[in-house]
Amino acid sequence: MKPIYQRIADDLREQISDGTLPPGSRLPTEADLREKYGTSARSTVRQGLSLLVNEGLIVPQRPKGYFVREIRPLVYRPQSEFRRRPPEVDIYTHLLAAEGDERRPAQDIEVSIVEPTTTVRTRLQLKDTELVAVRRRTRRLDGEAYNINDSYASLSLVEGSEWMTPTDVARGTNQVLAELGKELVRALDEIYVRMPTPDEVRRLQLGPGTPVAEHVVTTYAADDSPVQVTINIVPGDRHVIVYERVKDPQDFEERPRSDWGAE
Amino acid sequence: MKPIYQRIADDLREQISDGTLPPGSRLPTEADLREKYGTSARSTVRQGLSLLVNEGLIVPQRPKGYFVREIRPLVYRPQSEFRRRPPEVDIYTHLLAAEGDERRPAQDIEVSIVEPTTTVRTRLQLKDTELVAVRRRTRRLDGEAYNINDSYASLSLVEGSEWMTPTDVARGTNQVLAELGKELVRALDEIYVRMPTPDEVRRLQLGPGTPVAEHVVTTYAADDSPVQVTINIVPGDRHVIVYERVKDPQDFEERPRSDWGAE
C-alpha cells in the first residue's frame, strides 16, 4: 500500500499533466485534501504537496493557496555571437516562439579583482598566486533578474583596459580583448545541471524546485591559450538553451558508429 | 529571526561546502541535531534536512543516517558525431578527466509505433493523423542506467528499414536514413532544464534533488525537411554537457555588440 502523501502527490500530478488543473489554477486547500484522503494530520497533506513543490510543478502562495506553476521559457543561444543571421535560414523559428518577446532588457555591471576559484584557475591555466579580474553582470527583463553572467580574465591581461569599466562597452568586450592581441577564435562550453545555491535563489528570485544550468564558457585565442572564462547561471524555468549544428563537410565520412543526436 | 530548520540547513550546507563534511561522510543524526538546536520536535529537524535533500546535497539512507552525496560527472557530447578526432586538438582534456572511464557500456533497444506527442509532431511537421516510429534506448554503465534516448521518425519514412530493428545497427541509423535518401546535414539542439518526472526517476534511478536536462535534437536533411527527433534525458548528477565552438571565418566581422560566451 502506497503512503497517503504519495497518493495525494500522484493524483494531483496526474491532474496537472492531463490538464484538469491547468497552469495558473488553484489547487484544493490542505484542509480539502485532508478531508478527501481521510488523513487527519495536516503534515501528511503538506508532505504530499511538498513533493510537487520540489518537482517545480506548484508554488504555494500564502495565504491564497497552492497554484500550478506557469512557465514561459526564453531562448538562450550560446552561439549567438557566431551567427550572421538569427538562425541559419529560419526553418526553426516556428518552434521557438516569443524570442525575447520585445521586453526591454537591462543589466547591472560590476567589476572587481579577486582570487580565482579552482574552476576559473584550471580553465585559465593560471599560476597559484595570479589574480583575475571579474566582470559580473546580472541581467534583467522588466526588472526581473533572469540570468547571471560572470566573466573572468587574467588581471595582467585586462588591467587598465576598457574590459574593466563597469559599464556597457559599445563595441563589445571581445573586441577589447582582440585589441589586446587576444582574438577569441575557439570556445569550450560546459553545461552542468544542478539545483541552485541559496545565493543564486536570492539573486535570481528562483521558486522552489527550480534547477539551473551552470554554463561555463572557456574562450581561446588563436594560439590555443585560454583568455576568458564566463560562468552563466541560467534558471531552468525561464530558458531553453539552443544550439545549431551543421555537418562539417571536412568531417564527412567519419564516425559512422552511433546514432546521431545521440551519444 | 530565521526559522530553526533553516539555520540547521544553512549550517550543514556551510559545512558541506567548506569541506568539514566531505563527500560520502555521515551527517549528525536527527536526534543529534534536535539536541544541538534545542528544538524538540523531530519534524523541525527533518524539515531542515529535507531542504538539503531537495538541493541534491545529501541522501538519507535508512537506517544508517544521512550522507553527503558524491558526484562524478561523465562527459556528454552532443557534437560527437561531427568531430573527426575526439576534441579538436585536445587543449581541453586536462579539464575533463575520467572521460568514459573505460567502464563497459550496454544498452536496451526497443522499437514501437506510436502516436507522436505534440513536441515530436511540431518538430517533424507532421499531419494530425500521421504515425511515427520510435526507437527507445536506455543506456547503462556497469548496469546502472545513465541516459534515456528516444528517437522518432515518420513511420512512412522508416517502415521496413533497418532503422526499426531493435538491435544495434553497426553502420549507424543515420547511415540507414541516408540510404533512404535523407542524409542528415543540420541539427537543432534544445536543452530544457527541469526536475524529472516520477517515471524518469524510476528508469534512471535518480536520487532526490537531481534535476535532468531534456535534450531535444531535431535533425534536418539537405532540403531543410525535418527527418528525426531525438529526446535525450540526461541526469544532472552524472553528466556535463560539452560543446565546442570555433569562430566561423565567414561570419567574421559580425555581431560586435555583446560579450562572447555571453548571449
Add this chain to the structure above:
DNA sequence: TGATGCGCATTGACCAGACAATGCGTTCCG
C-alpha cells in the same frame, strides 16, 4: 467618497508524541 481597520481563510513554523521499516551487528543454538 475614501481611507482605515478588522475578520477570515490559508499557509508557515513548531510541538510531542506513536508505530513501522530496515540494515547491521551480536548473540545464540545446532
Add this chain to the structure above:
DNA sequence: CGGAACGCATTGTCTGGTCAATGCGCATCA
C-alpha cells in the same frame, strides 16, 4: 563453525494539535 534469531539505532509515516504571518475583502467611520 555457520546460520538463524534478536535487539538496536535510525529514518519513514502519521497523529492531532498550537500559534504566527499574510493577503484579501468587507464593514466602518471621518
